[in-house]
Amino acid sequence: MALRIYNTLKRTKEVFTPLEEGKVKMYVCGPTVYNYIHIGNARPAIVFDTVRRYFEHKGYEVDYVLNFTDVDDKLIKAANELGEEVPTIADRFISAYKEDVKAFGVKEAVHHPRVTENMTEIIAFIEGLIEKGHAYESGGDVYFKTRSFDEYGKLSHQSIEELRTGARIQVGEKKKDPLDFTLWKQAKPGEISWDSPWGKGRPGWHIECSTMAKKYLGETIDIHAGGQDLTFPHHENEIAQSEAHNCQTFANYWMHNGYINVENEKMSKSLGNFVLAHDLIQKHDPNIIRFFMLSVHYRHPINFSDALLEGAKSSFDRIRNAYENLQHRKRASVDLQDHNEWLGKVNDHKQRFEEEMDDDFNTANAISVLFDLTKDANLYLQSQQTSTEVVEAFEEALVNLTGILGIELKQEELVDEEIEALIQKRIEARKNRNFELADQIRDDLKARNIILEDTPQGTRWKRG
Numbered sequence: 001m002a003l004r005i006y007n008t009l010k011r012t013k014e015v016f017t018p019l020e021e022g023k024v025k026m027y028v029c030g031p032t033v034y035n036y037i038h039i040g041n042a043r044p045a046i047v048f049d050t051v052r053r054y055f056e057h058k059g060y061e062v063d064y065v066l067n068f069t070d071v072d073d074k075l076i077k078a079a080n081e082l083g084e085e086v087p088t089i090a091d092r093f094i095s096a097y098k099e100d101v102k103a104f105g106v107k108e109a110v111h112h113p114r115v116t117e118n119m120t121e122i123i124a125f126i127e128g129l130i131e132k133g134h135a136y137e138s139g140g141d142v143y144f145k146t147r148s149f150d151e152y153g154k155l156s157h158q159s160i161e162e163l164r165t166g167a168r169i170q171v172g173e174k175k176k177d178p179l180d181f182t183l184w185k186q187a188k189p190g191e192i193s194w195d196s197p198w199g200k201g202r203p204g205w206h207i208e209c210s211t212m213a214k215k216y217l218g219e220t221i222d223i224h225a226g227g228q229d230l231t232f233p234h235h236e237n238e239i240a241q242s243e244a245h246n247c248q249t250f251a252n253y254w255m256h257n258g259y260i261n262v263e264n265e266k267m268s269k270s271l272g273n274f275v276l277a278h279d280l281i282q283k284h285d286p287n288i289i290r291f292f293m294l295s296v297h298y299r300h301p302i303n304f305s306d307a308l309l310e311g312a313k314s315s316f317d318r319i320r321n322a323y324e325n326l327q328h329r330k331r332a333s334v335d336l337q338d339h340n341e342w343l344g345k346v347n348d349h350k351q352r353f354e355e356e357m358d359d360d361f362n363t364a365n366a367i368s369v370l371f372d373l374t375k376d377a378n379l380y381l382q383s384q385q386t387s388t389e390v391v392e393a394f395e396e397a398l399v400n401l402t403g404i405l406g407i408e409l410k411q412e413e414l415v416d417e418e419i420e421a422l423i424q425k426r427i428e429a430r431k432n433r434n435f436e437l438a439d440q441i442r443d444d445l446k447a448r449n450i451i452l453e454d455t456p457q458g459t460r461w462k463r464g
């Protein structure tokens, strides 16, 4: 089956046809690096990494670019508040971003361009727009002449008249038409700035992505992605800039992830209703957080709650337990030809997983297939005798399919101190007559190959 992608531009699913055979040129709008990321910001990092991994699984080479917005108003404000320089803050939060998303199993982008490292190209791009009559300078600022681009509004499906109704000229802006947007912003005294033909200043937000996508991927790219809130105005403006400048289609497919909400409101720094990725990782296995995010289709909203995350944990444990049981059973399995029908079942599950992923990366349904596979694996493990080939096929399918989603099934081995701490926790639980927790700890340890033995002298343990 062909891979189909929901394209925001067309508001429909379309068969994916790459510009170049076997290659995908993909640009994802990255974070503004003035703070730690919350789990809403982690969602595009995780879902588009999954898109990338799936393309790679299908044999494509993915040229994956994710930018860092390392200068803008928010960074300047943070620098003033903290009494630090903008680049110091940007460096700190780029490192923090990389560390957080790495914990979630996100692969490093092929290119991670930063605005401040592409200033020459950004200025040249703006000059090109002025030359072509799509932009103008006004009192040290430069604006894009929105009405000069006939197709403005095509991504967010709005007409110029509709847009005109909501547009205002803010105090301090020197634009001629409320619809125009900033390409270059004059620096205030003392602000970080770069020299340009229009005096000292810095780029507006949108121009960075048009410039960096062109520089790293070319004038036309396959996929451009980001959170749903970027559709308008950010991506609409990127299209206007790039297509007015290059006279080419900018991106063939536009993908947008839905929000992570809290009580049905978008999680955001400004509302203060956020959970930092960094903090959540301390409390929960980041693999499970990734699994949780992918258990909802990437275009649907997720109403975040601890209870949902706990639910995801027990679902994930079912898959992980099956995997661990298969591993144990391998040793006791033998060569059995008459069990081969199970190999067919494993292959059916693999095929169904692929079909779900081919349908606009439906990770939610693909995870349901993983549960079906788990159910069959557990059923098979109830057989008196098991075939090595079948057990290995189940195991391999579980590892590969979760691997495509960027999820790690293998747990790191517990060190002695961690085991001792869990035994202590179990003793405490028993003292408090919390036998459920005590048994849970024993079972969890057993699943990780640690066997407990209760003796009159206390609890002993050994690796199984």
Ligand SMILES: Nc1ncnc2c1ncn2[C@@H]1O[C@H](COP(=O)(O)OP(=O)(O)OP(=O)(O)O)[C@@H](O)[C@H]1O
Binding pocket: 029, 030, 031, 032, 033, 039, 040, 041, 042, 043, 044, 226, 227, 228, 229, 230, 257, 258, 259, 260, 261, 266, 267, 268, 269, 270
């Ligand atoms: N609640 C959310 N759910 C899903 N994606 C989000 C959410 N908030 C931001 N994003 C996405 O995170 C990425 C990084 O965005 P950016 O650093 O600009 O944060 P932001 O949108 O300014 O966040 P905030 O609103 O909290 O300040 C963008 O692709 C954006 O669309």
Ligand SMILES: [Zn+2]
Binding pocket: 028, 029, 030, 209, 234, 238
């Ligand atoms: Zn962008």
